[in-house]
Amino acid sequence: MQYSATVSSQPDDGPPSFRKPTASDARTMATWLFRHGERVDMHTLATHLDIGRSTLYRWVGDREKLMDQVILASIGDIWDEARRGADGAGVDRVLDATRRFMQGCIDFEPLATFARREPNLALRVLLDPDGLVTGALARNLSREVAVAAPGVAVPERTFEVLALAATALLWAHVAASRDPDIDATIDIMRTVLTAHARVTESPGAEPDQP
Template structure:
């Protein structure tokens, strides 16, 4: 069985982002907000420069965030989560049709998001390690989000594990969204959605 959150680290930043609403000047949140602004502006998230602008040491910044990869992962997940939420809020329908409709629109929006495109284009190997590896907070959160969506919208056969299905769906989506960086093939989010539809149909009661 695949644990959706097995890769999620327990850094002070992660706990602040996923816990109760932090105080306005909680320092790990300040680091996240500034890193997110830089990322959206197309600026490299350099930990030394980030620490200097925040007025803290690099050691403190790393203690808050764990690593540069984890910090950027939190930033990327915040972007993906907003796009997924917006798309799901606007979508109509229910069940498998709703899931595939939301994925179809969300994957295209994620792929076309300029800051993400620029980040992946600058160093594809490094970017994909942050976005798609098993240590990635992005992948872990997306598996969790997918599992929750499946749980709410479809009934699965008794022999189908929810977390495993969510994991497979996420891996399929990653493979087609970033296929140009992985295999050299053009991105094909429509193919990902078709395969996901088949997977869910086969897993439904």
């Protein structure tokens, strides 16, 4: 998901300004603040846009929903780059893309800073099973399997669980200022996906559903 905005000319290092702010502009401004390592709160955002907070809430929902949108808008390029750089074939390629994506998210300082600075909010946003971020990762995994391993049949619910589990294993550690074990997370995903691959090859067997 991407957001567009009509932005007036401004220095490259300055925040965007808007002649007549819209809901899309509010998300654009929030994303700019986030990418520059600033805390995205409703008061600051409303002040930047010169609008009332009630208008801002009507446009973007509460802060939790806003951060879900902001994070999603900020990490799409990370997945695209991970997918392009992935090595291997089949399930191995899917997992390499996922590994690169997870490392890219950790290396994306605005997101890591947010998780460490506001761990409770970050985990609520990132671990929301109905959230935009989790849903996008599940869909990306599903699409990548369909492209890289088209013969492997995996239920959509399995992708949803894998996305949520991978996100939890990654960001719970970051929020606690610990180093996450990406390899262990990938090993779990490999176990699940290869089990489904075996079932696809031998239809009589059934994998354990996560």
